[in-house]
Amino acid sequence: MPRPLNDLLPASLRRAWAVDGTCPDLDLYSLFRARQISDLHRTAVVDAKGKLCYTALDRKVRCLAVGLRELGVGAGDVVGVQLPNARAAVIADLALAAIGAVALPFPVGRGATEATSLLRRAEAVAVIAAAEHRGAHPAAALLASAPEAAERTAAAARTAPDHPTALRHVIAVGPGDIPEGAVPFARLLRSDPAAFVAARPDPDGPARILVSSGSEAEPKMVAYSHNALAGGRGNFLASLMPDPAEPPRCLFLVPLASAFGSNGTAVALARHGGTLVLLDHFTPAAAIAAVREHEPTHVLGVPTMARMMLDRLEQEREQDQEGAGKLPAPTALVLGGSPLDPTTAADARRAFGCPVVNLYGSADGVNCHTGLGHSEGKPEGLTGDGDRDGGGRGIVAGRPDPRVADIRVADPTTHEPLPDGAVGEIVARGPMTPLCYVGAPELDARYRTPDGWVRTGDLGLLDADGVLHVVGRLKDVVIRGGANISPAEVERELSAHPLVRDVVCVGVPDAVMGERLAACVVPASRAAGPAAPTLDDLGRHLTARGLDRAKHPERLLLVAELPLTPAGKPDRAALRERATHA
Structure with a gap:
């Protein structure tokens, strides 16, 4: 039998959200099917192959x-999905929901060793992987790392496997050669759709496992229900839709297989009946072209992607290209995954001609954002400089929405709520709260309170207006000679330097001090060559901003671009390695 994924929230809360309409109380495929019936020929997906309507998508899902x-x-089986952003990933998501299985998506950039570990720990019975993507061969790599899967693929038709929860099938998706031992995805799509019968799983049962890019030795896996995805996460997107009757058209720059990307199939399609505009690989040029051609209502990415797009637009203007710098205005540019600085927010607002939403969220079950009702980076009713208040109290994350996730600030030791203005650990509980961690009861014990609240490990405060400010991380500190330095605090200040386009601060080992702080900086496009910032420049800037000298970076690494993880976030481990040996 599949591993049980128990809900750590009181069942009475889940039922109350279904009864009052906060959650739709339908499984993801049923929601999608209702959308398909209501608008048969509406475009569901736009990718490199063109457009795919809801009815054509539904036929492929059934097959x-x-x-x-x-x-x-x-039903209940876990199936891994390692596919780029394209229609095959959407088909896989919906088909797994339709048979009551649990999807375990992870981006194509994850190596076979880590991917195999995820599949093993989740006791996945199969994985759907790309045959080829950007020179890599994920399906073949998974077969090589789990050779028993190829043997079981051949044996499955003859006898039941000895270990039903072990990986039995690697399903390869073209283009590219299908490796020997893999099941061709195209063959499965030739199945008879008339034989399809929907499973109709429990809406409060598991639908998807999100992989968290947290600080654990191995990535955490978090189980979500149909209602938590379509209800809790669906309400998040609904809050950014001025007209609920107008389906959204969402350009996802982040992988659908990431936690942020879980707002794709389950939310934009199944819950809201919208359209997904997908790029199989992010580049600033491709993203800008997609905005111009498809005019999305919502563009979803991380701040680094936005900065790369802004630089591309600047290059267009410098080269005097036709239509340079002009973009059709979306409803919102939604940026999450890492802190959004005021300079990026202001520049992006001018370039895109729309509100820039600062999204604070994670796979572990927290969501808060600044919303559409703000001007020049300030949520309505706030004072301050950009997306940061005048008191130096971190990044403004907006007002928590209990229809998504209620948020409070608690004492990290006692878990008791703290008064307004006091800094403590951010904890969350609400309709989008996940069921539990997968195969890791020790994480449930560490990060879930007895009454179901999720401990985020983030430090923050709620001000007198009920607005959340994110200050930093409990564990994300650099310890220099016994003194703690918050990289997030230094990054916030450096992001305001006119010669800095992007910055990540990391700790590097030091024989004398234990650790020293290194600033990894992407210079602004106008700061090439001799005009690039120096360590002294950064120090003078931080002094002017009032930051203690002990917190100033002692090393500087200039990079052309920040390396990104498969989920699209800055790769701090890679930068730490480079800064250590620079």
């Missing part, structure tokens, strides 16, 4: 669902 069942995949 895949039948094919998966014929392979022995059933």
